[in-house]
Amino acid sequence: MxxxxxxxxxxxxxxxxxxxxxxxxxxxxxxxxxxxxxxxxxxxxVFPGATIPHGMIKVGMDTDSPDRHAGYDRNITYNATGFSQLHDTGTGGGYPLSNFKLWPIAECARFGECPTSIDGRKLGRRALKDGSLPDVAEPGYFATSLVSGVHAELTATRRAALHRYTFPKNSKEPRILVDITNDGQQSATNPFTIIDPTTGRTKGGASFAASFGPGRYNAYVCVDVKGDEFETNVTEYGVWQGNSAVQHSVKLSQLYLGATNEAGSLLTYSPSSGKNTTLLVRVGVSFISADKACSSAEEEIPDFDFARVRAESRAKWNDLLGRxxxxxxxxxxxxxxxxxxxxxxxxxxxxxYTGDNPHWNSSSPYFDSYYCNWDSYRTLYPWYAMTDPRTFAQIVEAQIDIWRNEGWLPECRGATVQHYIQGGSNADPILAEYYVKWGTHSPELGVSVDDLYSALITNAEKQPENWNLQGRQTEVWKTYGYVPADIWEPGGANTKQASRSVEYAFGDFCISQVAKGLNKTDDHEKYTTRASNYINSWDSSVSIAGHTGFIQNKFQNGTFHYTDPRHCSIHDPLESTCYLNAVNTDGFYESSPIVYSQCVPHDTAKLIELQGGKDKFVERLDWIFEQGYFDVSNEPSQQMPFMYHYADxxxxxxxxxxxxxxxxxxxxxxxxxxxxxxxxxxxxxxxxxxxxxxxxxxxxxxxxxxxxxxxxxxxxxxxxxxxxxxxxxxxxxxxxxxxxxxxx
Missing domain, CATH: 3.30.2080 (GH92 mannosidase fold)
Known part of the structure; x- marks a missing residue:
């Protein structure tokens, strides 16, 4: 260039x-x-299936790829295993969600011989004549073709999905399988299934494991089937377990775990005459009850009109993109x-997830899938502040409402349960970003500024019993002005001490900005002072390649614990990862000391002084880029390309x-x-x-x-x-x- x-x-x-x-x-x-x-x-x-902006339902195809965090993998060598209703996008950790897979079966000799287990039924995708993938994805719409000859199409509203399955002409007994148990982690316990033999409605649910934390959540489903422009009837029905379906059975409850911990329903429908059979399948999902799932589907898709739902979903996306x-x-x-x-x-x-919060009743919005605030606070929420303040305000009020009812702001959350904290208490910069940009409009936007500030002070001053899941390791932060490397407390993983010290300092800066706006002078001065605590972790004796001074772990007695600045970088001699796991006891999370030593966005003038002035600062930045220490894949590096501004x-x-x-x-x-x-x-x-x-x-x-x-x-x-x-x-x-x- x-x-x-x-x-x-x-x-x-x-x-x-x-x-x-x-x-x-x-x-x-x-x-x-x-x-x-x-x-x-x-x-x-990334999730490529059908959803609306911020929709609870994310209906998409699941595969047997080892990288199926969003269910899908574009690589055609991986088989399809079902079309499930809930997904996350862009995550690490375990495989999240992928609940309640549907599966169209074009033909099997007898009802009881249909393959029902996830391994027994999976099929490849039918490549196009040129060998390319048959998958089509547009905002609000997804389609693919299976080697069985079934063409699958998906669209969605906020709390319901609509599937359209077109079977091959030779399919005399088109069937729809509902999988209650196989989420992304195959973690279901206490599943149940109930079939109405007259209407074919399937209701079910189970308890599932969180993907990035110790909790579990309950989820429920409601499935209805209708012929597309023809009348169809249920001709066979039954529940299945493992790879065996039992005809005429209408109820199943499974209270134990084992090799057959797969269960759901299987229904056969009368085909259309003279043309391909097309079945419309409406699916509601709820975290409250199966009946709630049914009512959500009935409310949002009363007419089974696939074209309408698809068009309305696309229109919502066009409105958002057009900003x-x-x-x-x-x-x-x-x-x-x-x-x-x-x-x-x-x-x-x-x-x-508004209206589907299983934990408390509230008039406030409820949003989920914060995975995690540590990743997204730097650019995602400023993007909302610039383009979509109403949605931003709803998310902020939802986070405050979690604090009202659980005592702490969320850091990482999915499927209504807490996940592990990654960095600091990174709801702090999100709430502060909202306040600084839109706080004066809070009455109109529906955010309580008093509660917003109280929630921030909770993070800053109180220590939860488990700071692995919420809040901070506050007491040592307030006592030492850093998180000592040699203090072991039962309330969380004693790791990431140096990087958390940097994160806590920025969190306190964010709180200081809210305090300033609210004319809380004493608090503003207090948190401004604490925002400078990153200096306590700065070891001016550490040098590499002519660059002096780096963030380091520090003991209670004030001495430093040397960590090679290359640690967790591509040049780390030990090839450390710094992920959130038991072997990471080195003080840093997902980035090197080299990177964290640039992570002081609120006080770059002082950072330049610590690094020897503007010329040395620029030399260090050049070295970071030229030697490959800039890590675009992890967020602590994100501001680095723009930091030359501060050195003119x-x-x-x-x-x-x-x-x-x-x-x-x-x-x-x-x-x-x-x-x-x-x-x-x-x-x-x-x-x-x-x-x-x-x-x-x-x-x-x-x-x-x-x-x-x-x-x-x-x-x-x-x-x-x-x-x-x-x-x-x-x-x-x-x-x-x-x-x-x-x-x-």
Whole structure:
């Protein structure tokens, strides 16, 4: 790539204009298959199935891939095992959700001989004539064809899914299997199944294991089948267990575990005459009860109208995508596709479970699938603040409501249960980001600022019994100003001490910003002081490659515990991983001391001083990039390309940030640098493509050159549009000057 100069003309805020018309279909620019196949550690684990923005239902195809965190794998060598209703996206850990698989069976000799177990029934996908994959994915829609000749199509509302299965003409006894037990981890206990032999309605449920924590959750399903433009009847029915179906049985409860811990229902339907049989299958899911699952499905899809549901889902996505409009005339179409595909992935999760919270009754929204705040606070929530404040406010109020009822803000949460904390208490920057940007609008947005602040103070001042799942290891933080490496407490894993010290400092900075806005002067001073505690973990005696001073683990007595700065990097002689596991006792999480020593976004001026001044700071950044220590796959590195701004070298920020997009992101099924980390990597790419990088809990946005000559960003709450015009776009990429509302 040739690096040139540009002038970024203006940021102009004014009345709404440039809104998408009804004819615009930005959904057509989204590639849902990005990041759906593994390539070494670059496993995006992206969900490509059907959902609406922030929908609870994410209906998609599951495979037998070893990388099936979102159920799916684009690699055609993996078999399909079912079409399940719930998924996460972009996660690591265990295989989450993938509950309540449906499976169409085109033909088997007799009812009792149909393959029902997950290994017995799985089939390959039928390749197209050119050998390519038959899978089709669009916002709100997914389709594939199986080697059995069945064509499967999926669409969704917020709490219900609609499947459409077209069977081959020779299918005389089309069947639908409902799998109650086989979630992603095959973790079901206490499953039950009930069949209504007259209507064919199946209800069921079970208890399942959390994928990144010790908890369990209950989930329930309700399945109804209808012929597509023809009348069909149930001709056979029964429950199945293992690989055996028992005809005319209508109820099953399984209270033990064993080799046959697979169960569900199997129903045969009368075929249509003279043409392919097409069955519509409506599925409701609930975390409260099977009856609740039925009522949700009946409310949202009363008519089994597949075309309507698909069109309405696509319209919701077009509304969301249309909040960012770009001039495509001078840009490669792949760049436009990368932008809108990234924007799409910012809204798959968190998921709106409002009305389906099994733990308490509340008038507040309930959102789930925070997997995890540590990954997403840097860019996902600033993206919401910029484009979708109403949804952002609902998520914030939902997190506050978890604090009201469970005592602590969530850090990592899935399927209504707590998961393990990754870094600090990273709801702090999310709530602070909301307050700094939208706190004055809280009455209209439905957020209690008093409770928001109280929840933050709980994180800052109280220590939970189990700080593996919530809150912080607060007492030692307040006592020492860092987390000592040699204090062992029963309330959590005694690990990540150095990186948690850095995270806690930034959390306290975020709280200080809320305190400042609320005119709580004493609190503002207190948390501003605590935000500087990262300095307590700075060891100026550690050097590598001519760079001096790094974050290190520290003992109670004030001495440091040396850790090679390369630890957990690609150049680590010990090849350490720093994942969340028992063998990680080295003080750092998912990034090296080299990276964490740059993770002071709230106090970069002091960081530059600690590193020997601006020239040394730039030399260190150059070394980090040139030697491969920059780790784009993990979030602590995300701000690093823009840090040259603070040393008065924004041209280098432009160079490095554009290299991130060019080198690490593309439209292929391995086109994400690591897990998508529910929206984190997507929002990161979206900001970079717009030439922006936000600092959470502040009004600071770092500017670079945009990848489009004109960008309109519409705020759905204020109905105002910010326009970015890149003057002389074709002539260069470096920013020469900036004006905002006509002012330099």
């Amino acid at each position: 040739r690096w040139r100069r540009i002038g970024l003309y203006a940021l102009v805020v004014g009345p709404v204009f440039g809104q998408p018309s009804d004819a615009d279909d930005l959904a057509s620019k989204v590639n849902l298959f990005i990041g759906t196949t593994s390539k070494g550690v670059a496993s995006g684990h 960012v409009r770009v001039d495509e005339t001078q840009v490669d179409k792949n760049t436009t596709a990368l932008l809108y595909s990234s924007i799409y992935r910012t809204a798959i999760v968190p998921a709106n 070298q924004p041209a280098k920020s432009t160079k490095r940030s554009r290299e991130v997009i060019s080198k690490y992101y593309n439209l292929t099924d391995t086109g994400i640098p690591g897990n998508d980390d529910p929206g984190a990597m997507a929002s990161y790419a979206a900001f970079y493509l717009l030439g922006l990088y936000p600092l959470p809990a502040t009004r600071q946005v770092l500017l670079s050159s945009p990848w489009f000559p004109t960008i309109n960003i519409t705020n759905a709450f204020t109905n105002t549009t910010t326009t970015i015009n890149a003057i002389n776009f074709k002539q260069g990429v470096y920013v020469q000057n900036v004006t905002v509302n006509g002012q330099p």
